[in-house]
Amino acid sequence: MATSIYHHSSKSQLEYSVFGRGKKTLVCYHGFGQKPDDFQFLEDHLIDYRIIVIRLFYHGRSKRRNNEISHIRIPEWKIIFTDFLHSLQIERFSLLAYSMGGRFALASFLGSENKIDQVILVAPDGIIRRFWYQLATFPVVLRQVFYLLMIEPKPFFWLLDRLEKKGWMNQTMIKFARKELQSEDKRLLVYRTWVSFKHLRIPQKQLIQHVNQSASHFTFIFGEKDKMIDPVPHQHFLSQLKKSDIHITTYGHNKLVENTINIIAATLNK
Structure with missing residues (x-):
């Protein structure tokens, strides 16, 4: 799979891959240790979408200023992501994130709420403190x-x-x-x-308010056998969401995106 590099003025850079030729855009964030081609299978299920997978910092060629190890916070990511969207001329899009990528998806949502149609979070990290x-x-x-x-x-x-x-x-x-x-x-x-990534998270009360008031539609997917991102401690959070779709599936953490592609495709292909 061919990859591209986006260079930001802050001297951070993002490696990303693009596949699919649909008119709609889906921006994806993978989990810890994954690569963009782990999401390539989406192309067969989402024929209406151009799919962009952004590599998380410290993965592949995505790096911060001089690849420094310091806290990245939401305001910094919002600036980088907004400029990234502008560079690719993306006006509207949906978000899909898995595990650790959930932190980046939620930070991206805060910076572009009025541009996002769907937000699908699969076993998202960063909602509760572990x-x-x-x-x-x-x-x-x-x-x-x-x-x-x-x-x-x-x-x-x-x-x-x-x-x-x-x-x-x-x-x-x-x-x-x-x-x-x-x-x-x-x-x-x-x-x-x-x-x-420790501080790349939204306080839970604030997140609930944003999700409930947003025009974007949220879908949360968990696996009941998942011990990495256990759905049980998320129950209080999920119970306060008024209009989101919530799926607790029978799967574990590994390959949860692949195992729930039917839910993801049905959500995005509406």
């Missing part, structure tokens, strides 16, 4: 410990073994950590994204 995420990135002392564990993983994997034996961490998270964190590149990617 204990391990907060522990690893706050306060500064713990963040430094987290960094050292990513550089020298033996104590980290020892800690995983202890947590597993005590039953303090679910098997899905253990399996994910052992699989994804074998290489130093992946461990550093975890550190960079967790630290940099």
